[in-house]
Every structure is written in structure tokens, then in C-alpha cells.
Amino acid sequence: MSILLASSEIAPFAKTGGLADVCGALPVAMKRRGHQVAAVMPAYRCVREKGIALEPTGISFQVPIGTKQVEARVSRSCLPGGDVPLYLIEQDAYFDRDALYRENDEDYKDNCERFTFFSRAVLELARRLNHPVDVIHCNDWQTGLIPALLKIEHDSGDSPLARTASLLTIHNMAYQGKFWHWDMILTGLDWKYFNWRQMEFFGELNLLKTGIVFADAVNTVSQRYAEEIQSDPHGCGLEGALRQRSDVLTGIINGVDYSVWNPAIDRYLVKTFDTTNWREGKEACKADIQQQLGLPVSLSVPLIGLVGRLADQKGWDLIADLLPRWLRQEEAQWVILGTGDSEFQKMLEMHAADCPNKIAVRLTFSDELAHKIEAGSDIFLMPSRYEPCGLNQLYSLKYGTVPVVRSTGGLADTIRDASEENLQAGQANGFSFDAYDVFELEEALRRACALYRTDKPRWERLVVTGMSQDWSWDASASHYERLYESMIARKRPTTG
Secondary structure, eight states: OEEEEEOSOOTTTSOSSHHHHHHHHHHHHHHHTTOEEEEEEEOOHHHHHTTOOOEEEEEEEEEEETTEEEEEEEEEEEETTTTEEEEEEEOHHHHOSSSSSEETTEEOTTHHHHHHHHHHHHHHHHHHSSSOOSEEEEESGGGTHHHHHHHHHSOSTTSTTTTOEEEEEESOTTOOOEEEGGGHHHHTOOGGGOSTTTTEETTEEEHHHHHHHHOSEEEESSHHHHHHTTSTTTTTTOHHHHHHTGGGEEEOOOOBOTTTSOTTTOTTOSSOOOTTSHHHHHHHHHHHHHHHTTOOOOSSSOEEEEESOBSGGGTHHHHHHHHHHHHHHOOOEEEEEOOBOHHHHHHHHHHHHHOTTTEEEEOSOOHHHHHHHHHHOSEEEEOOSOOSSOSHHHHHHHTTOEEEEESOHHHHHHOOBOOHHHHHHTOOOBEEEOSSOHHHHHHHHHHHHHHHHHOHHHHHHHHHHHHHOOOBHHHHHHHHHHHHHHHHHHHSOOOO
């Protein structure tokens, strides 16, 4: 198969979140499976600032944006870890900026124009490649216009893209690309498509909805999340559109890049480890992080780790309710790394000052510290309000750190609760709770701490089960491969 993956960000070239990691790893995994794969993204200023060598392709063309024509130039690089070409769409007026989408807490006012330009440029590039493209894989609202353009403008038999299928992957329903209705003019599409069934959403142009409606298939990053977004509140207003496409909507868990997240080769760890020496490795890593963050070094006290955004979505309102009690009453230590809501930051600073022997807080982001917390913690806490996929629980499993999660989205698909039945069957790999409720969170956390303190054989089986599971991109890529094949088969039905 020939696959072109289009994304507004691809690691390590440009990144604001997990979208970039997915779009940097999946094409390489598909290439390993023998497919012809390329990726395309905007040529942001940050790409040049990283000193990444870009090779001119000599390809340039005019892109219609409303009533004007804007030139696009195409340069080329390669994704790390595989011989996968990365095409970069250049236009300084749109992409030579300090950030990707927003500055000073405000979205760029011309984001619709910028990503309409990018979407049209992707299709023009696909037309000019020296081979037919079977699937254009779009990601989030920034590429949501591509399926509509493909279906409306390239569906006739004389277009080289007439047999090309489009997949839209939704990484987070909360970000939809909503713009005022006059931006419809920028797309170049007829106003007849600006209706409640297709591109309009409460009087606005909605690019994520556009992609959902027009794509040949839609997926999100876990099966549970694919089910959740078909109802309120997880659908964020688009649950009706998603139910209309339920026959082509599925979920595929993101993979983990084990060349980066693997305790056996992790350069940040004081001692590397795998399933053969994990006790010694984790003890060394636990003592190292306790010492580095100023906590008393103790192997008997459970160490609870959290890494990520301090936001309601991640369950921080529950944690804020829970922490005062636990710091007063429970023999446990906490290590927390992240930035976000200022109220949560102030709350954590207060607790760290009051209880320096029980909680260590770093209100920043450090890749090194994130790896050390994953390796040194006994328990990793993720009480998310919603979680499309989640990756930290998968990192934790590999590092022998037992996740305690709320059973939502990808957390529900990946973590099997340590119930008596699951423990006896050898299927448990963590602890989970259902309701978004501080008392359920506390009960799950108490169960985890109790097992850690009182039943070492069962705790160790839990650790080894998690470490032995395969959440690699190769596993996820096999699911995408089958999805691509089914899309192509529907797009090109056989006759006979």
C-alpha cells in the first residue's frame, strides 16, 4: 500500500503534544511492515531553528485560498528510525512564526486560512508524487478539510486521486477547529456544503466535523474512546455526527516507542533493568529519585508518581481534594512533575512546603525527570476525567510501575483491575475505578498501597505482567494496516 500521513506536527520536527509522537512513529512502523509511506507537515520556523537539514525538491505550485493564489514550496527530510520521506510545505507568511497554533494564550486569527492552505497543498503534493496514493491519513482538525476536498474535487475518474481513500484520526475531541462562517470562502467549496449535516456547527465552520462527515473512515486512539465520543459529554457536541458514521468509526490504541521508553536501555536511569533484574533496578531508581527530590530514602514506603498537565481533564480537582487527607494520614510519598492551572500549582507548592518529607513537586517539564519518575515510582496515578488514549500508563507498565487509573478511554482499554478474579487469572496489570469521584479514587489507591505493603508475591506478579505486555507501535500498526486495507476495498469494489 501507498500511504501519505498528513499532520500539523510530527516529532521530532515540531511538537506541542502527543499528536506529534504518534505521527512520527506510525509511518516508521508501517514502513517496517513493507508499505510505501511518506509524511507531510508545515515547514514551521522551529524546524529551521533545530538545524534540521531540508532538501529542496524543486516542487512548487499555487494554492487557491479564497479569491487569491498563494505559492507553496516543498522541501524534504526523513523521519528518524526509518527511511520514510517527510515533505514540508513552505510558506513563510503562514508558518514562519514563534509557535504552531497560538501565542500569548490566543489562537492565531488566521488558523483557518493557514490550515486550509496546508490541506490543499497536501492534495496537490499527492497528485505530484511519482506513484498513486492509496490512503491519505489525516489527523485532527488541522487536516479535517482534506477528506472534503478529496471527495468533492477529486472524485471524478480523471483525477489521479479518484481512487484515494481518506482516514481521519481524532486524537482529542475537545479541539475542533471552529471558525466564523465567512471563513467558508477560504476553503473554495460551494456554500451548499455549509449546512448542519456537513460543515456547519451552530453557525460556525467546524473543520473536525467536516473531516468526520467526509472521510472514508474515522478512528480514534482507543476503542473505549470511540464508544464514549458517540454520546454527551465526550462527543463535545459532535456525538450526532459520530453516531451517523458509527459504521466506519473504530478505535486503535497508540503504540509506545520502546527505543525511547524502555528501562533496559534508558540513558537517564541510574540502573537499567528488565524482567530479569527489575527488583534491583527499581530499588536503585527509587532511591535515586527520592534523593534527587529531597525525600527520605525508603524502600518500604509506596512512592506515587504523577507526570503531566495540571488540569481538570487529568483529574486534578480530585487530587486536590484527596491530597490533604493523604499527606496527614497515610504513609506514602508523592513525586509530581508538570505545569498547568495556576490554582493547582499554588496548592502543590503549599503542600510541598508543609510536608517536605512526603511530597516533592517540580512545576516544569523535564524529559529526564519524567523517565526517572516512571522508573522510580511504585504507583503511577492517572484519575482522568477523560483520556482518549493515554501513554503514561503504558510507559508505567514497561517500567514496572503499577498504574492506578480511572476507567475511561484508553485507560479502560489497557489497564485490567487487580480484582481477586483478575489476579488469580494472571490478567491484572493495575488498579482502576469507574466513577469520577474522589472516594472511588481513594479506594483504588488504598487497594494499591495495601497490596504493595502486605502481599509482595502478588504485587510482583502484577509488576511482571505489566512489564511483559507488548504495547509497541508494531502491534498498533497491524491494526492500522487492516483498517487501510478495508478502506481501499470499499473505495475500489471488485466486480465479477
